[in-house]
Amino acid sequence: MKKLISLILAAVLLCSAIPVFAEETPAHVLVVYFSHAGENYNVGVIEEGNTAKMGNIIAEQMNADIFALEPVVPYPEDYDACLDVATREQQKKARPEYEGEIENWDQYDTVFIGYPIWWGSIPNIVYTFMEAYDFEGRTVIPFNTHEGSGQSHSQRDIEELLTGADVLQGLAIRGSKAQNDAEGTGEDVADWLKRIGLAQ
Numbered sequence: 001m002k003k004l005i006s007l008i009l010a011a012v013l014l015c016s017a018i019p020v021f022a023e024e025t026p027a028h029v030l031v032v033y034f035s036h037a038g039e040n041y042n043v044g045v046i047e048e049g050n051t052a053k054m055g056n057i058i059a060e061q062m063n064a065d066i067f068a069l070e071p072v073v074p075y076p077e078d079y080d081a082c083l084d085v086a087t088r089e090q091q092k093k094a095r096p097e098y099e100g101e102i103e104n105w106d107q108y109d110t111v112f113i114g115y116p117i118w119w120g121s122i123p124n125i126v127y128t129f130m131e132a133y134d135f136e137g138r139t140v141i142p143f144n145t146h147e148g149s150g151q152s153h154s155q156r157d158i159e160e161l162l163t164g165a166d167v168l169q170g171l172a173i174r175g176s177k178a179q180n181d182a183e184g185t186g187e188d189v190a191d192w193l194k195r196i197g198l199a200q
């Protein structure tokens with residue numbers, strides 16, 4: 001019996017001495033967002049946009065990769081000037097370009113799409129992204145910041161555009177809250193992820 005126990009102990013010790021090189025599983029969740037730093041409504045001049053802050057919190061809680069849509073032609077820092085550019089883009093149905101592209105798109109089965117509400121809608125640069133990739137069979141989750149409009153009609157707009165995707169209920173948070181209250185935003189995000197079945 002003693003021999004048997006010694007043998008088992010030796011085997012356990014040997015196994016624990018062998019280093020295990022766990023292969024890192026690539027992320028299957030991606031957070032893509034557009035956000036505008038500079039002067040903004042209710043928050044003054046900000047270094048990091050409100051939606052960027054929300055997107056980072058989601059990525060952290062979901063252990064996701066993250067991709068920011070950085071416009072090739074930057075939007076004006078000045079709030080009123082930015083309003084004008086956004087108006088023109090909406091009128092012309094513009095598709096502004098962004099820097100870079102998403103590598104390994106096929107590895108992601110779940111994609112969060114984040115944006116501020118601009119004139120009641122999704123900023124045009126987010127359409128540039130949504131029209132460029134294949135969403136067939138993927139799970140898509142919208143998120144946004146705003147200063148009164150909530151989601152506006154953006155949930156429906158995404159559902160109508162990405163017909164091949166399973167679009168889950170999005171979350172809208174006040175931009176000023178996302179900017180100034182990381183803890184409260186983190187709690188809102190955690191509750192929402194549970195509600196839509198992406199967290200326990």
Ligand SMILES: Cc1cc2nc3c(=O)[nH]c(=O)nc-3n(C[C@H](O)[C@H](O)[C@H](O)COP(=O)(O)O)c2cc1C
Binds near residue numbers: 052120
């Ligand atoms: C061009 C423009 C248009 C906007 N239109 C709306 C709007 O229609 N409804 C609203 O609630 N907020 C509107 N806002 C406020 C933004 O949605 C809000 O400040 C948001 O948090 C900004 O996020 P960001 O810092 O990620 O860009 C607008 C802001 C800008 C710059």
